[in-house]
Amino acid sequence: MLIECPSCGSHFVVDSEGQHPCPVCSHMCGGQQNAAPSTPQEPPPSRPPESAWDVGPIAPPMPSSPQTIHGPPPVSQGTHSMCAIHAQKEAEGVCTRCGNFYCDECRGMIDGQPFCAPCYYKMEGEARYIVWEDASSSMSFYNKFMATVKEVMFSPSTFFDSMPLKGGYGKPILFAMICMGLGSIGIAILQVGMLVLGASSGGRSLNPGFLIVMGFMYVIVMLVSIPMSVVMAVFVGGGIYHGCLKLFGGGEKGYEATVRVLCYATAPYILGLIPLCGMYIGAFWQMGLQIYGAKRAHDMTLGRVLMAVFVPFFVVMIIVAIFVLAVIALVGVR
Numbered sequence: 219m220l221i222e223c224p225s226c227g228s229h230f231v232v233d234s235e236g237q238h239p240c241p242v243c244s245h246m247c248g249g250q251q252n253a254a255p256s257t258p259q260e261p262p263p264s265r266p267p268e269s270a271w272d273v274g275p276i277a278p279p280m281p282s283s284p285q286t287i288h289g290p291p292p293v294s295q296g297t298h299s300m301c302a303i304h305a306q307k308e309a310e311g312v313c314t315r316c317g318n319f320y321c322d323e324c325r326g327m328i329d330g331q332p333f334c335a336p337c338y339y340k341m342e343g344e345a346r347y348i349v350w351e352d353a354s355s356s357m358s359f360y361n362k363f364m365a366t367v368k369e370v371m372f373s374p375s376t377f378f379d380s381m382p383l384k385g386g387y388g389k390p391i392l393f394a395m396i397c398m399g400l401g402s403i404g405i406a407i408l409q410v411g412m413l414v415l416g417a418s419s420g421g422r423s424l425n426p427g428f429l430i431v432m433g434f435m436y437v438i439v440m441l442v443s444i445p446m447s448v449v450m451a452v453f454v455g456g457g458i459y460h461g462c463l464k465l466f467g468g469g470e471k472g473y474e475a476t477v478r479v480l481c482y483a484t485a486p487y488i489l490g491l492i493p494l495c496g497m498y499i500g501a502f503w504q505m506g507l508q509i510y511g512a513k514r515a516h517d518m519t520l521g522r523v524l525m526a527v528f529v530p531f532f533v534v535m536i537i538v539a540i541f542v543l544a545v546i547a548l549v550g551v552r
Contacts, residue, residue, distance in 0.1 A: 390481035401490030479511035
């Protein structure tokens with residue numbers, strides 16, 4: 219319980235109700251008039267601007283006996299302590315991580331412990347973890363990649379709930395490049411094989427060496443173009459997708475979270491290594507992961523995500539259809 223001394227204005231914590239001496243001036247304090255309001259369970263606090271996230275060094279654990287709180291000085295108005303984030307609101311308690319005062323608007327609870335909003339969101343972010351982005355992991359590059367692919371494809375709930383919403387674009391984009399590169403190799407080999415079969419049918423014959431060289435060059439060109447294709451797809455496509463999510467009341471976790479969803483949703487693209495059907499199965503699987511990943515990452519309802527995906531698509535299709543019909547009508551008039 220947080221106690222404020224009415225004599226000297228200092229603050230200290232006690233583990234029971236009743237009268238307690240102030241450790242600064244020895245004035246007897248306690249009772250309902252000096253007790254800070256209780257901290258009920260409630261939804262997460264409103265997210266403060268990141269300019270207010272500099273909460274200073276982490277304070278040591280709260281003591282079990284009365285002691286003066288060390289940390290950032292309280293903001294006071296008269297005998298009442300004020301919130302460190304919302305200076306106009308009276309504080310309800312002290313963050314157990316940084317020692318700052320919080321109000322009812324910026325209080326968050328984790329495992330029964332109260333935190334101010336900046337610490338709440340920092341700790342929530344630190345709790346998110348995927349092995350692909352862990353540079354300190356002892357797993358090999360191959361094992362980390364395969365473990366991530368498996369989790370994305372077969373445990374999407376666990377993966378997207380654990381996926382960090384921030385942390386840079388490099389590793390997610392690298393993951394997407396590898397997945398799309400592997401899938402493109404399979405598609406290129408299939409296309410070259412069909413070219414060879416077509417060239418050798420009907421009594422026609424081409425130099426096998428020429429076909430091999432052409433196929434090899436085709437694969438090289440496709441692989442070289444993949445980085446640019448991935449960057450365009452995730453940043454431009456991510457911007458469009460994020461805008462659609464915002465249009466339907468989502469996207470609250472930010473643009474980077476949307477880009478990360480799109481990058482990791484490319485995991486099924488490796489099914490392109492399976493001849494014929496792999497690329498089609500992978501395309502539908504990837505679309506499903508993009509929808510489900512946005513739902514989990516942005517805490518949206520499935521209906522809103524589906525509207526964000528399909529309503530703009532149908533609007534564009536209608537516009538294209540109207541344009542085509544208008545062109546046909548103009549040509550018919552002439």
